[in-house]
Amino acid sequence: MQRKPKISASRKLILMVAKAKEELEQEILDKEEEKHRYLAERAPPLNMSGLSLGQLQDLCRELHAKIDVVDEERYDIEAKVMLNTREIKDLNIKVLDLRGKFKRPNLRRVRVSADAILRSLLGSKHKVSMDLRANLKSVKKEDTEKKRPVEDSDWRKNVEAMSGMEGRKKMFDAAKGSAQ
Numbered sequence: 001m002q003r004k005p006k007i008s009a010s011r012k013l014i015l016m017v018a019k020a021k022e023e024l025e026q027e028i029l030d031k032e033e034e035k036h037r038y039l040a041e042r043a044p045p046l047n048m049s050g051l052s053l054g055q056l057q058d059l060c061r062e063l064h065a066k067i068d069v070v071d072e073e074r075y076d077i078e079a080k081v082m083l084n085t086r087e088i089k090d091l092n093i094k095v096l097d098l099r100g101k102f103k104r105p106n107l108r109r110v111r112v113s114a115d116a117i118l119r120s121l122l123g124s125k126h127k128v129s130m131d132l133r134a135n136l137k138s139v140k141k142e143d144t145e146k147k148r149p150v151e152d153s154d155w156r157k158n159v160e161a162m163s164g165m166e167g168r169k170k171m172f173d174a175a176k177g178s179a180q
Helices: 009-042 053-099 114-122 141-147 155-162 164-179
Strands: none
16 A cells, blocks of 8 residues: 655645646637637638629628627626626625624613513513512521631641541541431
């Protein structure tokens, strides 16, 4: 199994640009060749040698008639193109209007009370008030302070006392004591 050599990204980019340049040049040459082939087919070269004055005037009239026909076709095609581009612009505007071309702004949180929400939902006629705090259990600060043991000693002493195997044994014994 052969491994392919890895190509760096810059080298790959250079190769892609060179390939695109070659293809563009080839496309230009193909268009030029097609143009010459089309012109040779549509407008054969004029042979004006040995023609009298009347024949040259007839030839000029024929060429003017052909030019008029081509100008009329070109004008018709331009009118169709203008109509199509106008229609495309109108359709693009309709699509943007249907899809919504404006970027929606980020919404900010607004603090609304329960009373305000109920008022907006039920209307201003209904006088419903919800006092959510009335149903809550009241807790006194003094009770919470009594339950917590007061150990405001230096925390470093506590860490030193609990370090090592003796501290782990104390913690294990304390856990046993509280479970019983």
